[in-house]
Structures are given as C-alpha cells and as structure tokens.
Amino acid sequence: GIQVEQSPPDLILQEGANSTLRCNFSDSVNNLQWFHQNPWGQLINLFYIPSGTKQNGRLSATTVATERYSLLYISSSQTTDSGVYFCAVNRAGNMLTFGGGTRLMVKP
Amino acid sequence: SQTIHQWPATLVQPVGSPLSLECTVEGTSNPNLYWYRQAAGRGLQLLFYSVGIGQISSEVPQNLSASRPQDRQFILSSKKLLLSDSGFYLCAWSPGTRLRNYGYTFGSGTRLTVV
Numbered sequence: 001g002i003q004v005e006q007s008p009p010d011l012i013l014q015e016g017a018n019s020t021l022r023c024n025f026s027d028s029v030n031n032l033q034w035f036h037q038n039p040w041g042q043l044i045n046l047f048y049i050p051s052g053t054k055q056n057g058r059l060s061a062t063t064v065a066t067e068r069y070s071l072l073y074i075s076s077s078q079t080t081d082s083g084v085y086f087c088a089v090n091r092a093g094n095m096l097t098f099g100g101g102t103r104l105m106v107k108p
Numbered sequence: 109s110q111t112i113h114q115w116p117a118t119l120v121q122p123v124g125s126p127l128s129l130e131c132t133v134e135g136t137s138n139p140n141l142y143w144y145r146q147a148a149g150r151g152l153q154l155l156f157y158s159v160g161i162g163q164i165s166s167e168v169p170q171n172l173s174a175s176r177p178q179d180r181q182f183i184l185s186s187k188k189l190l191l192s193d194s195g196f197y198l199c200a201w202s203p204g205t206r207l208r209n210y211g212y213t214f215g216s217g218t219r220l221t222v223v
Contacts, residue, residue: 033211041146042216043214045214096212098151
C-alpha cells in the first residue's frame with residue numbers, strides 16, 4: 001500500500017510564528033487531504049488538495065503531485081492551532097491512508 | 109448540507125460486555141461509510157468500510173463487526189469487549205462514487221474505555 005510520511009513529528013512554536021509541515025507519499029494519488037485533530041479528538045478537514053495550491057485564512061497548502069509531496073503552511077500561529085495535523089491520501093478505489101501526524105504546540 | 113452524527117461521545121464498558129456505536133449521515137444518499145480506530149498515540153487504522161446497504165468490508169480481523177442496515181446508518185458492534193478494544197473510534201463518509209475520489213468527512217468520535 002501507499003506509505004505516507006509526515007515531518008516533523010513534533011513542533012513547538014511561539015504564538016505569531018510561521019511553520020511548514022510536510023507530507024511525502026510513495027505513489028501517485030487521486031486524493032490528498034489535510035486534517036487538524038483538535039484536543040477533543042475531532043478531525044477537521046482543512047484542505048482537499050490532490051494538486052495545486054489552496055488558501056484558507058492563515059492556512060495554505062500546496063501539493064506537487066509529480067514529486068509526491070504536499071506542504072501545509074501555518075502563518076501567524078495561534079494557540080488554537082495546537083493539535084495534531086494529519087495528511088491522508090488514497091488512490092482510486094482504495095481507502096484513505098493516514099500519515100503519522102505532526103503534533104503542534106503553540107505557546108502563548 | 110451534509111452532516112455526520114456519531115454517538116455516544118464517551119463510553120466506559122466492562123470487559124466481556126457488548127458494544128454498539130452508531131453513525132448516521134444526513135444530506136446525501138448512497139455514501140461510502142467508514143469506521144476508523146485511533147489507539148493511544150497518533151495512528152488511525154481503518155476497521156471497516158461500506159459502499160452500500162448490507163455491504164461490509166473488513167480491513168483488520170478483530171473482535172469487532174460492522175453493519176449497515178440503512179443507506180445512511182453505520183453501526184460498529186462487539187459481542188464481548190476486550191481491554192485491547194479501548195480507543196477512539198471515528199466514523200467517516202465520502203460521496204458514493206466508485207470511479208473517482210472525493211474528500212472524507214469525519215464524525216466527532218467515540219472515546220471507548222474498556223475496564
């Protein structure tokens with residue numbers, strides 16, 4: 001199956017700092033999503049981004065499908081950004097496979 | 109708009125007791141439905157998925173079973189819980205097409221503790 005690797009595994013930021021999270025995947029995919037898991041466990045869909053670039057407020061994401069990676073940018077981080085960020089991918093007919101996640105802590 | 113409901117939010121059950129977790133989707137028809145489990149730590153593991161009523165596929169052999177009695181209802185069950193069944197269970201749906209892929213949307217999860 002497809003392998004999904006996320007880096008870094010852990011990240012500590014001071015409030016207001018910017019960060020870049022990376023997701024590498026081992027094969028071509030039809031779907032790539034970024035999720036934020038909040039402290040209560042809920043998985044919030046941030047982006048559906050199999051290719052290209054999208055932005056939503058302070059968050060943006062870029063997927064370079066030909067090179068098999070995706071980046072999630074967080075600008076001007078806030079304490080509410082804390083949690084675990086997951087990248088997940090799948091190919092046609094296959095199920096969503098998750099990376100190991102990046103645990104982000106934003107300190108006030 | 110589409111919504112996904114999952115309950116209960118938390119559950120504490122003794123070893124050997126039965127389990128029933130329910131998930132329902134509103135605002136769409138013929139969705140693909142999924143059960144994932146997240147054990148301590150980060151990893152999410154796919155347990156079951158369903159592409160239609162009565163159609164269940166299992167990814168991992170275990171003490172659990174799933175059923176889809178109605179188009180937008182997905183149930184996770186166990187006859188006798190084990191300690192190792194403890195974890196965070198998430199239901200998800202995606203649009204019901206077998207030819208292309210669309211985004212997954214997750215429910216709010218059930219935190220199960222088996223004691």
